[in-house]
Structures are given as structure tokens and as C-alpha cells.
Amino acid sequence: xxxxxxxxxxxxxxxxxxxxxxxxxxxxxxxxxxxxxxxxxxxxxxxxxxxxxxxxxxxxxxxxxxxxxxxxxxxxxxxxxxxxxxxxxxxxxxxxxxxxxxxxxxxxxxxxxxxxxxxxxxxxxxxxxxxxxxxxxxxxxxxxxxxxxxxxxxxxxxxxxxxxxxxxxxxxxxxxxxxxxxxxxxxxxxxxxxxxxxxxxxxxxxxxxxxxxxxxxxxxxxxxxxxxxxxxxxxxxxxxxxxxxxxxxxxxxxxxxxxxxxxx
Numbered sequence: 001x002x003x004x005x006x007x008x009x010x011x012x013x014x015x016x017x018x019x020x021x022x023x024x025x026x027x028x029x030x031x032x033x034x035x036x037x038x039x040x041x042x043x044x045x046x047x048x049x050x051x052x053x054x055x056x057x058x059x060x061x062x063x064x065x066x067x068x069x070x071x072x073x074x075x076x077x078x079x080x081x082x083x084x085x086x087x088x089x090x091x092x093x094x095x096x097x098x099x100x101x102x103x104x105x106x107x108x109x110x111x112x113x114x115x116x117x118x119x120x121x122x123x124x125x126x127x128x129x130x131x132x133x134x135x136x137x138x139x140x141x142x143x144x145x146x147x148x149x150x151x152x153x154x155x156x157x158x159x160x161x162x163x164x165x166x167x168x169x170x171x172x173x174x175x176x177x178x179x180x181x182x183x184x185x186x187x188x189x190x191x192x193x194x195x196x197x198x199x200x201x202x203x204x205x206x207x208x209x210x211x212x213x214x215x216x217x218x219x220x221x222x223x224x225x226x227x228x229x230x231x232x233x234x235x236x237x238x239x240x241x242x243x244x245x246x247x248x249x250x251x252x253x254x255x256x257x258x259x260x261x262x263x264x
Contacts, residue, residue, distance in 0.1 A: 007044070007258035008080035011206040011237035015257050018237040019206040021077035022047040023084045024262065029061075032070070038262065039065035045201050046077040050084075050097075058098035059085070062105070068200030072101035072148065075208010075250060079116045082107020083254035086114070113240075116208060116250045120243060122216040123152050132179055135170035136195075140181075149176055150213045155183040158191040162232050171197035180210045182218075188238065189227035190218050206237030212248045219243040 004025040012018025022042040026049055030038075039047035044067075051061045062081060064074035078097060085095040086109060094108035106117040126145035133139060136153065138160060144152035155161055161183045171179065175198040185191035192214065194207040204210075211229060218241070219225050225243040230236065240251030 001264040003262040003264060005260050005262040006084050006256055008083055009255045009257055010076035010080040011239055011252040012255050013253055015255050017235050019076040020044045021080035023081050024049050026051045035065050040067045043067055045204055046074045048077040048081045050081055058096040058104050060097050062097035062099050066200045073209045075116055075118055076206055078105050079107060079114055079208065079252060080254055082114055110251060113251050113253045118208060118212050118248050118250060120215060120246050120248045121146050121212045123150060123213050131174055135167045136164055136181065144217060146213050149178055150180065151177040152180045152182060152214055155181060158183045158185050161191050161193055164193060166195055168197050168202045171195055174198060180214060182214055185230060188230040189222060190229040191232050192229065193232055203233055205233040205235040206231040206239065208250055211239050211241050211250055215241050215243045215248045
């Protein structure tokens with residue numbers, strides 16, 4: 001079997017920035033174990049599997065796998081998938097993806113950039129987790145929780161976010177949560193970093209789903225529904241954020257860096 005393969009840097013202004021995603025174009029579904037093995041072979045944050053559909057529900061079925069697990073929602077690999085589809089049919093204004101846990105997601109053109117329509121997964125104030133704080137080496141000013149496995153640690157300044165040196169061995173033992181550290185920014189409204197060590201990704205370069213979780217908090221704190229964000233990983237990436245009711249609209253650009261064939 002020969003599978004068309006595209007590696008696309010999402011939320012990236014140039015190659016080697018943002019978050020890389022592998023986009024695999026399938027003719028028919030693959031079993032879960034094979035998808036997981038392909039994602040492990042690709043060995044980047046996320047591999048997206050697309051299958052065309054013609055029933056009017058959406059343009060494609062979409063699933064996402066890290067090197068170790070399937071995930072419920074991945075923003076950057078959805079943006080990358082939309083980039084692939086829209087760059088190959090320039091007459092289209094948007095493309096839709098049907099997913100198993102996050103519903104139908106839309107990627108649309110926005111001038112030279114793209115927008116990504118995702119569910120707003122609001123987080124609520126919660127009790128501190130000493131194990132997470134110890135693994136990151138910080139004491140947050142606010143702790144927020146999302147019940148499907150997201151922990152948000154709000155710090156007082158972006159320097160504290162950028163200076164984090166997590167104990168990844170400890171984070172790998174915390175299997176029930178993805179950890180987001182966030183603070184007010186200087187060049188952007190918000191700066192964050194995201195750690196998903198238990199899912200096989202010590203630090204995720206740029207995370208769309210994390211911005212779904214923090215969008216409500218920052219919209220309330222800033223007093224406006226639109227704000228700019230930067231994920232301060234080594235690769236780094238800018239994310240435009242807009243809270244729209246129960247949806248979050250993320251904006252960014254993509255760069256395709258590899259085109260080839262995966263031979264199975």
C-alpha cells in the first residue's frame with residue numbers, strides 16, 4: 001500500500017517553526033494498531049489520517065494520533081489538513097472534517113492565513129495539584145481544570161513561563177492531564193507552553209486544543225473576545241484567538257515542508 005504523505009508546519013510563518021503534522025491521505029480506513037504504528041514511525045507530535053466522504057456531513061473523516069495514543073482533538077493537525085486540502089483546490093473557501101469526539105471542524109481561508117473553528121472547552125477554577133506544580137517547579141496564581149484532562153497553571157509573568165524546566169520523568173507519570181502554563185505576554189496578549197509527556201510529547205510546539213481551553217479565561221480577563229497568543233516552545237508559533245459563543249476561532253498560517261509516499 002502506498003499512502004500519500006505530507007508534512008506541514010502549522011501555526012508557522014516559515015519552515016521549521018510552528019508544530020509539524022503528518023497528513024496521511026487514505027483510500028479506506030486502517031485499523032487502529034496500524035494507524036498508531038504509522039504515527040510512531042513518523043515520530044512527530046501528531047499524525048492526521050484523512051478519508052474523503054461524499055455524504056454531505058463533511059468533506060473528510062479525520063483522526064489524530066501522537067506517537068503513543070489517539071487523541072480527542074488536535075488543532076494544529078486539523079489546520080495542517082485544511083492547508084493541504086485548500087492548497088490543492090484553490091477554488092474552495094473552506095473544508096470540513098468529521099471527527100469522533102470533537103464534532104465537525106472547519107478550516108477556512110482568511111486572506112493569506114487560515115482560520116480553524118473548534119469547540120470552546122472552557123476550564124473552571126480547581127484545587128492545585130502538588131504533583132504537577134512540583135514537576136514544573138512553580139506555584140501558579142490560579143489553577144484551572146477541564147474535565148477531559150487539561151490542567152491550566154496561570155503564572156504571573158511570561159518570564160516564568162519561558163523559564164520553566166519541567167521534570168519530564170515526573171510528568172510522564174501524571175497520566176490524567178495535559179498541562180498548560182500561561183501568563184500575560186509582552187509582544188502578544190498571552191504566552192503559553194504546553195506539556196503532554198504522558199501522551200509521548202514532552203513539550204508540544206504549538207497546541208490548538210490548549211487555546212480552546214484557555215480562550216474563555218483570557219477573554220474574561222482581558223475584557224474582549226479576541227486576543228493574540230504565542231506558544232513559547234523552542235519552535236514557537238503565533239495563534240490568533242477569538243471566542244465566539246461556544247466556539248473558538250483560531251488563526252494562523254502553514255508551510256508544507258515534505259511531500260512523499262508512505263509505503264506500507
